[in-house]
Amino acid sequence: MTGPSSPTATPVGELIVDWYASAARDLPWRTPEVAPWAVLVSEVMLQQTPVARVEPVWRVWTARWPTPADLAAEPAAEVIRAWGKLGYPRRALRLREAAIAITERHGGVVPSDVAELEALPGVGTYTARAVACFGYGRRQPVVDTNVRRVVARLVHGRAEAGNARAADLADIAALAPEDDERAVRFSVAVMELGALVCVAGTPRCGACPVRDRCAWRLAGAPPHDGPPRRVQKFAGTDRQVRGRLLDVLRAAREPVDAAALEPAWDDAVQRSRCLYSLLTDGLVEQTEDGLFTLPG
């Protein structure tokens, strides 16, 4: 008997790695000579941010700050400006803080150890393993939103992934090829499968290398049963107001007074609350004479 779960069948991990060889996108941070530092920069930029928007900014950053020490020496204001409109600008601040930590505590060399990576500002479970795996070629389970969705369907037969769980790492590790080099390739390949084929909307199962082994399809592609995940509002939220305020300050070459920030948002209460939160986050600084500016 040679069913889908037959021991003689090619493991799904191997199928996914083979698929990746022909389907992978040609992304600049995937070229072999890219330094772990540049990989770290790419991973932080890619947090919650589409590839197309990251690519041009990443090219500028890696050319301008080719090592952690280069970024560490830069004033925060320049880093925030260079972040442009990638969104979640606290990431820029944390990346600079990580560069400083790498310079001071690791002799300017990005650590390859997952625990040491996770100790860096802005580097969590995902990013630490991504750097160890893609930057240093270490065998590491790497779980992002794409991987969780692939595993939810392929392994658990569910239409959508739930929240991140500790078991996610073991789930994907169980599918990885035995060979270390292929396991590294597998980590990026599963992400790519989730990004290109096993997508959040309507999955392109016709293009999937493991469609015949997918628990979700074998179960008849049942719809999502759990609670609908709520999508974040944006219009009118503090996030929008903070973005507007920062937009004004990025454009200004000199510190500005409070009046200069009024056009950013009408509601004075919300405007000042958001300005205060930006000060708290260290994204904005107040000068001695009470003017506002990006932090030096």
Added chain:
DNA sequence: TAGTCGTGGAG
């Protein structure tokens, strides 16, 4: 653990 933190393209 659920809420917060930007931005803009796609369907």
Added chain:
DNA sequence: TCTCCAAGACT
């Protein structure tokens, strides 16, 4: 137009 959502981290 409006909803969804894109390689998370942090609190």
